[in-house]
Amino acid sequence: MAGHSKWSTIKHKKAKEDAKRGKAFTKLIKEITVAARQGGGDPAGNIRLRTLIDKAKDINMPQENTIRAIKKGTGELPGVSYEELVYEGYGPHGIAVIVEVLTDNKRRTVAEMRHLFSAKGGNLGESGSVGWMFEKSGVVRISGDTNEDKLLEDLLEYDIQNIQTENGNFTVICDPKSTAAIKKHSSESGLTVKSAGVELVAKNPTSLEDKEAEKAYEFLSALDDHDDVQNVYTNLA
Numbered sequence: 001m002a003g004h005s006k007w008s009t010i011k012h013k014k015a016k017e018d019a020k021r022g023k024a025f026t027k028l029i030k031e032i033t034v035a036a037r038q039g040g041g042d043p044a045g046n047i048r049l050r051t052l053i054d055k056a057k058d059i060n061m062p063q064e065n066t067i068r069a070i071k072k073g074t075g076e077l078p079g080v081s082y083e084e085l086v087y088e089g090y091g092p093h094g095i096a097v098i099v100e101v102l103t104d105n106k107r108r109t110v111a112e113m114r115h116l117f118s119a120k121g122g123n124l125g126e127s128g129s130v131g132w133m134f135e136k137s138g139v140v141r142i143s144g145d146t147n148e149d150k151l152l153e154d155l156l157e158y159d160i161q162n163i164q165t166e167n168g169n170f171t172v173i174c175d176p177k178s179t180a181a182i183k184k185h186s187s188e189s190g191l192t193v194k195s196a197g198v199e200l201v202a203k204n205p206t207s208l209e210d211k212e213a214e215k216a217y218e219f220l221s222a223l224d225d226h227d228d229v230q231n232v233y234t235n236l237a
Contacts, residue, residue, distance in 0.1 A: 036073025
């Protein structure tokens with residue numbers, strides 16, 4: 001069950017850097033606003049919102065930012081209306097890519113996505129062109145005093161699909177319904193939960209030679225840096 005995704009490692013390192021610059025706050029505020037608009041402002045009855053509030057705490061986003069974003073979503077405060085869009089396509093050397101965005105200007109965003117893909121050696125595809133290569137899974141990232149065998153044994157009662165290991169960090173891939181329970185169990189066991197949520201995971205990850213992979217990661221990072229982009233998923237290991 002071992003192995004790891006280098007893009008996942010890069011992405012979460014970038015997330016820490018973005019949090020320091022406040023860029024992560026901007027993206028998260030958008031997502032909280034949309035979650036509150038769609039499911040209401042009470043986290044007790046809005047699982048997506050509750051998960052995002054936890055994420056805001058994890059990156060030390062001021063509570064007033066969260067409250068303001070929720071109120072904008074529920075209409076208690078004036079705010080921008082964001083549209084959720086998903087783009088699919090291929091990056092350099094044929095890697096499959098799915099990009100989730102929140103935008104207040106669909107025309108501008110699609111033009112910028114098309115330019116980013118083509119400028120970096122990829123091409124934007126139709127809806128569904130690569131989506132079939134991925135499935136929604138729970139992803140819980142953990143660190144602490146454990147090992148893969150012990151972690152697997154501790155989580156046997158949950159629907160675990162895979163455990164990836166790198167430098168003492170563990171990524172547990174599970175049934176989405178088990179995500180919250182695994183997060184709670186891990187925290188209560190004294191482990192550090194770095195993140196937990198539902199993500200798109202490639203069914204059959206692919207790999208590239210170092211020079212090709214470097215170009216692909218550069219492309220993925222450029223997508224991730226776009227202000228409207230919330231998540232970037234790829235089948236590149």
